[in-house]
Amino acid sequence: xxxxxxxxxxxxxxxxxxxxxxxxxxxxxxxxxxxxxxxxxxxxxxxxxxxxxxxxxxxxxxxxxxxxxxxxxxxxxxxxxxxxxxxxxxxxxxxxxxxxxxxxxxxxxxxxxxxxxxxxxxxxxxxxxxxxxxxxxxxxxxxxxxxxxxxxxxxxxxxxxxxxxxxxxxxxxxxxxxxxxxxxxxxxxxxxxxxxxxxxxxxxxxxxxxxxxxxxxxxxxxxxxxxxxxxxxxxxxxxxxxxxxxxxxxxxxxxxxxxxxxxxxxxxxxxxxxxxxxxxxxxxxxxxxxxxxxxxxxxxxxxxxxxxxxxxxxxxxxxxxxxxxxxxxxxxxxxxxxxxxxxxxxxxxxxxxxxxxxxxxxxxxxxxxxxxxxxxxxxxxxxxxxxxxxxxxxxxxxxxxxx
Numbered sequence: 001x002x003x004x005x006x007x008x009x010x011x012x013x014x015x016x017x018x019x020x021x022x023x024x025x026x027x028x029x030x031x032x033x034x035x036x037x038x039x040x041x042x043x044x045x046x047x048x049x050x051x052x053x054x055x056x057x058x059x060x061x062x063x064x065x066x067x068x069x070x071x072x073x074x075x076x077x078x079x080x081x082x083x084x085x086x087x088x089x090x091x092x093x094x095x096x097x098x099x100x101x102x103x104x105x106x107x108x109x110x111x112x113x114x115x116x117x118x119x120x121x122x123x124x125x126x127x128x129x130x131x132x133x134x135x136x137x138x139x140x141x142x143x144x145x146x147x148x149x150x151x152x153x154x155x156x157x158x159x160x161x162x163x164x165x166x167x168x169x170x171x172x173x174x175x176x177x178x179x180x181x182x183x184x185x186x187x188x189x190x191x192x193x194x195x196x197x198x199x200x201x202x203x204x205x206x207x208x209x210x211x212x213x214x215x216x217x218x219x220x221x222x223x224x225x226x227x228x229x230x231x232x233x234x235x236x237x238x239x240x241x242x243x244x245x246x247x248x249x250x251x252x253x254x255x256x257x258x259x260x261x262x263x264x265x266x267x268x269x270x271x272x273x274x275x276x277x278x279x280x281x282x283x284x285x286x287x288x289x290x291x292x293x294x295x296x297x298x299x300x301x302x303x304x305x306x307x308x309x310x311x312x313x314x315x316x317x318x319x320x321x322x323x324x325x326x327x328x329x330x331x332x333x334x335x336x337x338x339x340x341x342x343x344x345x346x347x348x349x350x351x352x353x354x355x356x357x358x359x360x361x362x363x364x365x366x367x368x369x370x371x372x373x374x375x376x377x378x379x380x381x382x383x384x385x386x387x388x389x390x391x392x393x394x395x396x397x398x399x400x401x402x403x
Contacts, residue, residue: 113197115208115305115371117334122201201307202369208305210348210401211371213297217264220255220295224288232257234279235383241271241279242300244383246350248397256401257293259344259352260301260375260383265294300379301344305371306331314363314370318343318356322377337372342380345373348401352384353392 114120202208222230231250234241243261246252263271266282274282283291306314308331315330316323316337323341326333343359344352347366351359363370375383384392 115197115199115202115205116307116331116369118307118331119199119201119305123198126200202305205305205367205369205371207347207366207369207371211303211345211373213301213303213373215297218295218297220257220293222255222286222291222293223251224286224291225251228288230283230291232283233387234263234276234283235385236274236276236279237379237382239273241274241276242383243295245387245392245395246397247395248399250397253397253399257295258298258401259350259396260298262296262299263293264296265292267292298344298373300383301373301375303371303373304332304335304337305369306335306337308368308370312364318359320356321352321354321359323374338374340377341374342377343372344375344380347371348373350396350398353389353396354398 112123114123199205199208224230229247229250231247231252232243233245235244236242241263243252243257243259243263246257246259263279265271266279267286269282271279271282308314313327313330315327315332317325317327321342323337323339323343325339326337342352344350346359346362347370349362351362354362
């Protein structure tokens with residue numbers, strides 16, 4: 001009599017047991033991996049034929065560790081028929097097992113980042129629509145009936161727009177997605193420090209890229225202008241040295257230094273513990289041709305991406321550059337914008353020292369997606385201490401940075 005005691009398929013370090021019951025093969029739960037020489041399987045037999053997993057494709061991630069079949073007495077016609085049917089079931093189960101690529105839902109969700117809550121909602125809506133279309137096509141194919149209309153990958157987002165007060169349409173979403181680099185994941189801007197940034201609504205927004213606060217450190221090479229100036233003013237805060245002022249059209253602005261950047265080293269010397277005077281003296285005494293500066297991007301600041309509603313508002317009020325109130329149900333409130341914070345940048349453009357009307361004019365001419373950079377009030381006031389408002393307004397670099 002033909003019988004299969006057990007069959008093990010190993011995917012990396014996890015073994016799946018396939019056992020035969022009265023109704024055919026059964027895939028059991030995985031158990032803790034054993035080394036290949038210590039597999040808890042001892043299936044005695046002579047192997048009937050050879051089953052080569054490589055023939056199923058070069059990308060097959062699983063392979064058979066051991067397959068032993070035990071035969072009883074001489075094979076009769078009935079036994080041969082039974083054996084062939086059983087082998088057919090085994091092969092079918094093998095193909096199904098190889099095609100199954102299980103990705104934990106929690107891990108997949110954690111690997112995606114969204115610049116705004118609206119992007120998350122739109123992405124979830126698009127995925128739900130795509131899954132519904134796939135299920136509908138599968139049902140039509142199973143019934144062998146022709147589809148009456150092609151599936152719509154990007155649905156009409158009227159309901160979502162009403163919920164969020166946004167002006168959304170399929171055309172706008174597709175226009176934003178058309179700006180993204182071609183990839184297998186529509187709406188994915190590429191890897192970040194935490195995972196893939198998915199932005200079906202924000203798209204490949206220039207302001208989002210300009211306002212990015214990058215992790216890690218940067219090495220910059222400064223020089224002095226014809227007057228012997230670098231164009232930055234430093235400030236000591238909590239045993240660290242930070243950029244207090246970046247002058248327009250200066251060597252510091254040309255290399256990309258910004259308000260709030262932390263200076264870790266100047267010409268190989270650690271700045272930790274330096275006073276404000278010592279930090280500025282080190283720049284003054286440095287060689288004019290080349291000053292090597294190690295910086296960290298704005299550790300006290302953070303960015304918030306929002307979207308204008310149908311009336312062109314994002315939902316926050318500023319007074320002398322400070323956020324004083326939020327509109328309930330607005331994009332600013334939904335995305336976690338806080339009051340008692342100063343507005344440092346708008347789509348990457350420095351707005352410190354500008355009048356509120358000038359800031360609102362920049363906000364009005366910006367696109368639908370707005371990324372602002374904010375800093376807590378207590379840090380900001382300490383940072384600009386002893387700087388006159390007139391000097392900040394006239395000297396601060398307010399140009400658009402490179403993306």
